[in-house]
Amino acid sequence: MLIRRLQIQALRRLDQVELALQPGFNLLLGDNGSGKTSVLEAVHLIGHARSFRGRVRDGLVRQGQPALSVFVEWERADGGCHRAGLRHSGQDWQARLDGRDVQQLGELCQALAVVTFEPGSHALVEGGGEMRRRYLDWSVFHVEHEFLPVWRRYARALKQRNILLRYRHGLEQLDAWEQELAQAGTAITQMRSACLAELKSQLDHLVPRLLPAAGGIDIELYPGWRQQTQSLEDALLLARERDLALGHTSVGPHRADLRIRLCDLPGREGLSRGQTKQLALALLLAQAAHLARVRGDWPILQLDDLGSELDRAHQQRVLDLLQTYDAQVLVTGTELPAGWCGSLPAAAVFHVEQGQIAGPVAPD
């Protein structure tokens, strides 16, 4: 995918900017607080219907403005051109895709695939299971058309079972909802497992390049119940009494997690902050490479503040790797990352200053 035009209005520091992005590397350089990250945030907003800076979307709209808007025009590898726009005013969102209104922001996410590495990405390794579920599900969502409808079925059945458990009313309906949960949940787990096997083969290639000291990676899906010994239907039945006491469902794919182990390095608690970030980057690039393999089109890659995230040697490794990808890459920094000077193919530089953006210019 190749973003040709990006317009942003009233997003944080950015008042009104328009960028003609280039194929290959696009470097956004500027001082702290100038608005570089906000550009990546705008692209991420279309591709994920959320900001990577926390859950809360408030604070995104520029102070004193009624609404923010983002407009993106991009090309796909098959030659198709697409346009998406998003407007957020207070609590309301309006979105358009290729000239028509869309009801679900997920339609934008499906259309424009974006992978972002940013200072908070270490939470993919260190944070709770929800981060890793979302990571895995993003890949499944982009390669399996069946995933979203099945996930919706599961979410509806889960909500119904939880209501029955909480209010202890209509308990005779538990069997029916558990059957629905078990069917949809088993399908979700099958799709997740198949996708993880693909991600694992990408990681087997990436981890030695980005984290040579790791000596390889093991990554396993914990499906959310003891799948080796029981079906999801049995697990739900067995958990009924406990779930009635808890008032919610304690087993199932909404409790899934990824168990990650590096062969020659300690468990995730024992990794240095730098190693954690390198592992998070490897996970994200595996996701991008997997999507590129399946769809024949690279997602947009975004790297926020790479210079302060990784040391020089690791930045160089990342550059060497990215140069082998046929992806459009947006990178922010206060200066050109170490070793990147003059060695970047087709790089464009944008200078960001107090919310204004000039460029593209060729790198010095």
Ligand SMILES: Nc1ncnc2c1ncn2[C@@H]1O[C@H](COP(=O)(O)OP(=O)(O)OP(=O)(O)O)[C@@H](O)[C@H]1O
């Ligand atoms: N709602 C808002 N309205 C106006 N300005 C805002 C709003 N939210 C944040 N800002 C300002 O936007 C700037 C943050 O922008 P951003 O994080 O994109 O900068 P940056 O260039 O990436 O900075 P750094 O290099 O420090 O990461 C800060 O100056 C902040 O005060």
